[in-house]
Amino acid sequence: xxxxxxxxxxxxxxxxxxxxxxxxxxxxxxxxxxxxxxxxxxxxxxxxxxxxxxxxxxxxxxxxxxxxxxxxxxxxxxxxxxxxxxxxxxxxxxxxxxxxxxxxxxxxxxxxxxxxxxxxxxxxxxxxxxxxxxxxxxxxxxxxxxxxxxxxxxxxxxxxxxxxxxxxxxxxxxxxxxxxxxxxxxxxxxxxxxxxxxxxxxxxxxxxxxxxxxxxxxxxxxxxxxxxxxxxxxxxxxxxxxxxxxxxxxxxxxxxxxxxxxxxxxxxxxxxxxxxxxxxxxxxxxxxxxxxxxxxxxxxxxxxxxxxxxxxxxxxxxxxxxxxxxxxxxxxxxxxxxxxxxxxxxxxxxxxxxxxxxxxxxxxxxxxxxxxxxxxxxxxxxxxxxxxxxxxxxxxxxxxxxxxxxxxxxxxxxxxxxxxxxxxxxxxxxxxxxxxxxxxxxxxxxxxxxxxxxxxxxxxxxxxxxxxxxxxxxxxxxxxxxxxxxxxxxxxxxxxxxxxxxxxxxxxxxxxxxxxxxxxxxxxxxxxxxxxxxxxxxxxxxxxxxxxxxxxxxxxxxxxxxxxxxxxxxxxxxxxxxxxxxxxxxxxxxxxxxxxxxxxxxxxxxxxxxxxxxxxxxxxxxxxxxxxxxxxxxxxxxxxxxxxxxxxxxxxxxxxxxxxxxxxxxxxxx
Amino acid sequence: xxxxxxxxxxxxxxxxxxxxxxxxxxxxxxxxxxxxxxxxxxxxxxxxxxxxxxxxxxxxxxxxxxxxxxxxxxxxxxxxxxxxxxxxxxxxxxxxxxxxxxxxxxxxxxxxxxxxxxxxxxxxxxxxxxxxxxxxxxxxxxxxxxxxxxxxxxxxxxxxxxxxxxxxxxxxxxxxxxxxxxxxxxxxxxxxxxxxxxxxxxxxxxxxxxxxxxxxxxxxxxxxxxxxxxxxxxxxxxxxxxxxxxxxxxxxxxxxxxxxxxxxxxxxxxxxxxxxxx
Numbered sequence: 035x036x037x038x039x040x041x042x043x044x045x046x047x048x049x050x051x052x053x054x055x056x057x058x059x060x061x062x063x064x065x066x067x068x069x070x071x072x073x074x075x076x077x078x079x080x081x082x083x084x085x086x087x088x089x090x091x092x093x094x095x096x097x098x099x100x101x102x103x104x105x106x107x108x109x110x111x112x113x114x115x116x117x118x119x120x121x122x123x124x125x126x127x128x129x130x131x132x133x134x135x136x137x138x139x140x141x142x143x144x145x146x147x148x149x150x151x152x153x154x155x156x157x158x159x160x161x162x163x164x165x166x167x168x169x170x171x172x173x174x175x176x177x178x179x180x181x182x183x184x185x186x187x188x189x190x191x192x193x194x195x196x197x198x199x200x201x202x203x204x205x206x207x208x209x210x211x212x213x214x215x216x217x218x219x220x221x222x223x224x225x226x227x228x229x230x231x232x233x234x235x236x237x238x239x240x241x242x243x244x245x246x247x248x249x250x251x252x253x254x255x256x257x258x259x260x261x262x263x264x265x266x267x268x269x270x271x272x273x274x275x276x277x278x279x280x281x282x283x284x285x286x287x288x289x290x291x292x293x294x295x296x297x298x299x300x301x302x303x304x305x306x307x308x309x310x311x312x313x314x315x316x317x318x319x320x321x322x323x324x325x326x327x328x329x330x331x332x333x334x335x336x337x338x339x340x341x342x343x344x345x346x347x348x349x350x351x352x353x354x355x356x357x358x359x360x361x362x363x364x365x366x367x368x369x370x371x372x373x374x375x376x377x378x379x380x381x382x383x384x385x386x387x388x389x390x391x392x393x394x395x396x397x398x399x400x401x402x403x404x405x406x407x408x409x410x411x412x413x414x415x416x417x418x419x420x421x422x423x424x425x426x427x428x429x430x431x432x433x434x435x436x437x438x439x440x441x442x443x444x445x446x447x448x449x450x451x452x453x454x455x456x457x458x459x460x461x462x463x464x465x466x467x468x469x470x471x472x473x474x475x476x477x478x479x480x481x482x483x484x485x486x487x488x489x490x491x492x493x494x495x496x497x498x499x500x501x502x503x504x505x506x507x508x509x510x511x512x513x514x515x516x517x518x519x520x521x522x523x524x525x526x527x528x529x530x531x532x533x534x535x536x537x538x539x540x541x542x543x544x545x546x547x548x549x550x551x552x553x554x555x556x557x558x559x560x561x562x563x564x565x566x567x568x569x570x571x572x573x574x575x576x577x578x579x580x581x582x583x584x585x586x587x588x589x590x591x592x593x594x595x596x597x598x599x600x601x602x603x604x605x606x607x608x609x610x611x612x613x614x615x616x617x618x619x620x621x622x623x624x625x626x627x628x629x630x631x632x633x634x635x636x637x638x639x640x641x642x643x644x645x646x647x648x649x650x651x652x653x654x655x656x657x658x659x660x661x662x663x664x665x666x667x668x669x670x671x672x673x674x675x676x677x678x679x680x681x682x683x684x685x686x687x688x689x690x691x692x693x694x695x696x697x698x699x700x701x702x703x704x
Numbered sequence: 705x706x707x708x709x710x711x712x713x714x715x716x717x718x719x720x721x722x723x724x725x726x727x728x729x730x731x732x733x734x735x736x737x738x739x740x741x742x743x744x745x746x747x748x749x750x751x752x753x754x755x756x757x758x759x760x761x762x763x764x765x766x767x768x769x770x771x772x773x774x775x776x777x778x779x780x781x782x783x784x785x786x787x788x789x790x791x792x793x794x795x796x797x798x799x800x801x802x803x804x805x806x807x808x809x810x811x812x813x814x815x816x817x818x819x820x821x822x823x824x825x826x827x828x829x830x831x832x833x834x835x836x837x838x839x840x841x842x843x844x845x846x847x848x849x850x851x852x853x854x855x856x857x858x859x860x861x862x863x864x865x866x867x868x869x870x871x872x873x874x875x876x877x878x879x880x881x882x883x884x885x886x887x888x889x890x891x892x893x894x895x896x897x898x899x900x901x902x903x904x905x906x907x908x909x910x911x912x913x914x915x916x917x918x919x920x921x922x923x924x925x926x927x928x929x930x931x932x933x934x935x936x937x938x939x940x941x942x943x944x945x946x947x948x949x950x951x952x953x954x955x956x957x958x959x960x961x962x963x964x965x966x967x968x969x970x971x972x973x974x975x976x977x978x979x980x981x982x
Binding site: 053123141142276 | 711717719725750920
């Protein structure tokens, strides 16, 4: 090839690597940012690395990711190698048929594999549940658990399942190349079958096994979609955690963890490459180079009499690994636990630590995206929650579908502090199931720096003037509810015509490109960074955005003249929750005045606790040494005259819910 | 020996039945039933209204695959002609990002493409925004951003198989062709291209399938406005609209279309070695 040609091709290869690595480089640079943005540089700092190690969510998910990848690789490599050997001793026809099946998980889209495994696990759990109940009822010697849920076990099984085909595919060619007579020859020469296997076959196919294991590990680490569908709520890989975080505020802790991962892989890679290069050089130079002390030691160890050393140290390592896995699962498994599912940015996280310190109960705190997503999660069997915090209308639905467990209010003395306004509401008329968590209003949030006029009506959401700058709220109830309000209808209407009309309003604006996106908690970073001008969200979250808004962004909140929605989010316990005592303790703790004050201060949502609501301005003054702006307090805890203009959502009949559902799915299509 | 070893295949067959075949059968059952598990075809009938999502998914995935091929083929070709040290380094560099999870790689693009993101800041700095008289150039939330995300994430899946085929080409074939008077172009067209076809097919599959079914990329870089098949399916299982039966039906149709595409495509490469992995 001509020289200048090569220069050109190298340039293009270089450009491709620039494309591959520039984003990663930026990710790394911004992990050292003093500010909390990943786009605006505020100076050098190692702050986020410190924060990273305190972030339990991220650290736990890193641990889960590594553990599941290593275990899945080990299991899949062993199983895949044996399967490949088995396959190659079958007749050609059978083998080809099986190899076709083997290719299915690789040819299939990840999402199909994930979904089908999820359905399979859930179906199996249901079958197992009935079997276990029957088995437990006929005898009392062995008690089988009758409630299985998605978790680390299913995650591991899924990873093994999609890794095995890769191992087989890598081992198979080596088996094909191997001379079949070798095994027979070894046995003829007096080897036992086992010896022949270990000494003849395994070394022959070793390169295939190694590359298979490497690819399996890569696939495991890189996977997100299959984990997403099979891990359930109890365990979360790093990818899942980050996916959850991208919906809220992504802090540079994510950059920090990426940097650490990237650098450690880089170091491993450089080391292994160096070794190879050195080996090659040595081969080229023959024995010219003196062997180092390390090499000599290694050679010594390779001598047969040191076999026990090698075996022994391998054994010790394996035992240590198993022991640490065992210990960690014991440490996390033996403590009493309560599984809580709430919304993003919806608790002062110090409260979790405080509760854990006081009671010794571990809180497994998860978040869902919206009421509808929570419902899907509960229905799909992926969730293992004890306590959930849905909104009013969803509570109505959960009660109607018999998915909640009545609470024992004698275990929740703090319920007495809840203001009477928030008891016996329409969704739970006798107050058997719920303890209110927060309440608030829905409104329009806009950036006065880019929106010059004052917004007073929902019409701003559908206005071409703001095309590409409006964020549509990503749940059917709020998005269609806003349109209903604009049209002067009730948010609880069951008239299909009115609902369709409201939907058309939204869909039409969507077609005209008014909406920049459909967001839930993504709204925080979008609005705070000035990346969108208008959004609708909840009053408390508006205050928290103001707290974090970037320079040049000036957010305002308005409850439009057509009125709005006011809501109550309440804690409830799921039917047959496994940790009911702990759940009651958690609910009681969160209902206390102390916790409500802390939460009010942290998430800016109004508390239903009478004392906390009244004491908050004083609490604020004491904490910050300045008076709480009455306007802020008014946005937080809407006064009665504002609430009068607002309507609460109620649970809708099934056919209306179905209409909402199909309209909502279609919105994405239009 | 033969009989003894073939027993090794038994646990594997059981495992495959349990973890591959049965789950897909369950999915099929779901797709043909209602919430009360009564037989129905409604799920498929309903799908007509999602035709545009199908079209968009296939269109974007096709574009992404083509872009990957256009970048990936020449790069793999040139890389295969470099020295062994260069090749090893390049391979390592291509694999390296895959060890930090694809979601992290996608996330890194978010801060670049935002309206106030790094690219728009750069445009501002060079005066492009003022010249155009706009506050920002919309990048995130467009179909271009989604395609970019796909190309970025799946480009290695195109390069690796093509490279591994080209690097193993029998050089005596090329020399023979040259000796017989073929010029460089002819050699490429008549020998290298046909022989590297299995790698291309494998690469196309490995880029197209994840692209057409992604939901994380369209969600993160498309801002939820570029709904794709993956989003639609995810919504039916863990998202805002709970209907696993519809979700199963969509998954199945997608699976069938993809398999048909693959079979047709592999028809071209018939007689060649089965598609090569990595």
